[in-house]
Amino acid sequence: MGGPREDAAKQPGRISATLLLERKTPIDYSVMIERVGSTLGLDAAKMGHQKPDSPMVLPVDGDVVFGLSMDFPYPETLQQQAQFAYWWPNALSDLARHKAHLMVSCQWTKHSRLDAHMRHLVLVRELVEQLPVIGVLWGSNLVQADIFKGEFANSLKGGFPFSLWILIQFSKQPNGNILISTLGMRDFEKMEIETESSLPFDQTFDLVRKFGSYIVATGAVVNDGDTISLSEPQKIKVRHTRSFRPDVNESVYWIELTEQPTVRKPKGFFSSFFGSTSKQ
Numbered sequence: 357m358g359g360p361r362e363d364a365a366k367q368p369g370r371i372s373a374t375l376l377l378e379r380k381t382p383i384d385y386s387v388m389i390e391r392v393g394s395t396l397g398l399d400a401a402k403m404g405h406q407k408p409d410s411p412m413v414l415p416v417d418g419d420v421v422f423g424l425s426m427d428f429p430y431p432e433t434l435q436q437q438a439q440f441a442y443w444w445p446n447a448l449s450d451l452a453r454h455k456a457h458l459m460v461s462c463q464w465t466k467h468s469r470l471d472a473h474m475r476h477l478v479l480v481r482e483l484v485e486q487l488p489v490i491g492v493l494w495g496s497n498l499v500q501a502d503i504f505k506g507e508f509a510n511s512l513k514g515g516f517p518f519s520l521w522i523l524i525q526f527s528k529q530p531n532g533n534i535l536i537s538t539l540g541m542r543d544f545e546k547m548e549i550e551t552e553s554s555l556p557f558d559q560t561f562d563l564v565r566k567f568g569s570y571i572v573a574t575g576a577v578v579n580d581g582d583t584i585s586l587s588e589p590q591k592i593k594v595r596h597t598r599s600f601r602p603d604v605n606e607s608v609y610w611i612e613l614t615e616q617p618t619v620r621k622p623k624g625f626f627s628s629f630f631g632s633t634s635k636q
Contacts, residue, residue, distance in 0.1 A: 369469075371476045371543075372461035372495075378488035380427045380456040382408030392482045396475055412460065421462040421479065430457045430493070437498040440525050442561065444500045447491065454490050458483065469544045470572060473521055474511075481508045496523040496539050516569040524564055526557070529618050534560050537601060537608075544572045547606075550599060553613035560613065563592075567611065578609065597621070 385408070389400050397417030406413065412423025438447040460480065464472030480492060481504070489501045499507070499520055507517040522540035529535055534557050538549045549568055553560040567584060570576060578584065580596040597610040600621045 369465070369472075370461050370463050371472055372459065373476065373480050374430065374493040375458040375460070375480070375483055375487060375489045376430055376451055376454040376491045376493065377456040377458060378454060378490060380425055381487050383412070383483070383486060384408065387486065388482055392478050395478050416462065416475075417464075418466055419463055421460060423458060423460040425456065425458045427456050429454055434493070434498060437493065437496055437523075440496075440523055441498045441500075442524070443503055443519070444491070444498065447498060447500070450500065451490055458487070470575075473544070477508060477511070477517065477520065481505070492520075494520055495543065497521060516573045518565050518569045518572070522568055522572075524561060526561065531618055533614055533618060535600075535619055536560060536564055537599070538564065538568060541568060541572070546571050547596070548599065548604065548608045549611065550597075550601075550608045551611040551613050552617040552619050553611075555613055563613075564611070567594075567609075571609075584611075 385403060385406050389398055389403070392398070393400060399415040402415045409425075411425070412421060414421040414423075434448065434451060438444075438451075441447045444450070460476075460483065462472075462476060462479075464475055467475065480494075483489070484492065484501055484504055489504075491498055491500050492504050497520060504520060507515075507520050511517045521543070522538050524536060524538055526534060526536045529552065532554075534553045534555070536549075536551050536553065541548045549564055549571075551560065551564065553563075555563075570584075571578065578594050581593065583591045583593050585591050593612045595610045595612065596607045598621050599606065599608045600619045
């Protein structure tokens with residue numbers, strides 16, 4: 357399975373998002389303070405230095421948001437991210453017209469990983485409202501602006517914005533099975549999810565999304581060999597196994613969705629430490 361790889365040099369705990377813009381546009385910080393200042397803990401008294409066209413330096417709840425606006429397109433290819441943008445089949449053609457980008461990051465050190473992501477989500481949603489955003493790159497996830505707004509609105513009603521934060525990579529095996537792995541669960545200090553499934557793609561995709569949402573939103577720990585029930589009377593076993601991805605030397609949640617998985621897992625020194633020899 358080809359797909360985005362995690363940046364090993366990424367600063368632990370720092371949450372980053374990149375807004376892909378039709379054009380470089382100044383930010384109205386007075387409007388930002390009015391709409392989301394109290395939610396984010398923006399210290400308006402310390403923002404006198406902040407100019408609409410200057411690099412963003414926002415004091416928030418004892419931390420600092422950094423933002424850098426670039427008057428040129430995102431310099432890296434988005435081909436890999438676009439191939440997994442399930443709800444955005446025209447991603448590359450739509451993004452071909454973006455002429456600028458804005459990178460925004462913060463540690464949110466006083467908050468849990470989930471609360472930190474929620475606060476960053478509020479900030480990015482405000483920027484999407486103000487700026488001519490075509491799409492948002494969050495980690496390895498590429499999402500169009502309208503879907504971003506919709507997922508945010510759903511989160512206000514009690515939903516979980518899984519698709520904004522965690523990438524579901526997928527490919528088809530020679531026998532027709534669907535091979536899936538997530539990228540981004542570790543940002544919440546959770547194991548990634550993998551499966552090989554003989555079920556239809558949409559059903560498999562939805563099951564992985566629901567399971568991942570449950571793990572992150574509730575903080576639940578699913579033990580090796582536990583069964584999960586995402587819809588009655590469905591009972592599915594979950595194992596802790598070595599990832600099939602060569603660049604991931606740690607355990608993952610493996611959802612048993614086929615009796616005869618065909619994917620081959622890496623062999624080597626790390627296998628005995630990360631569960632490659634355990635039964636799937």
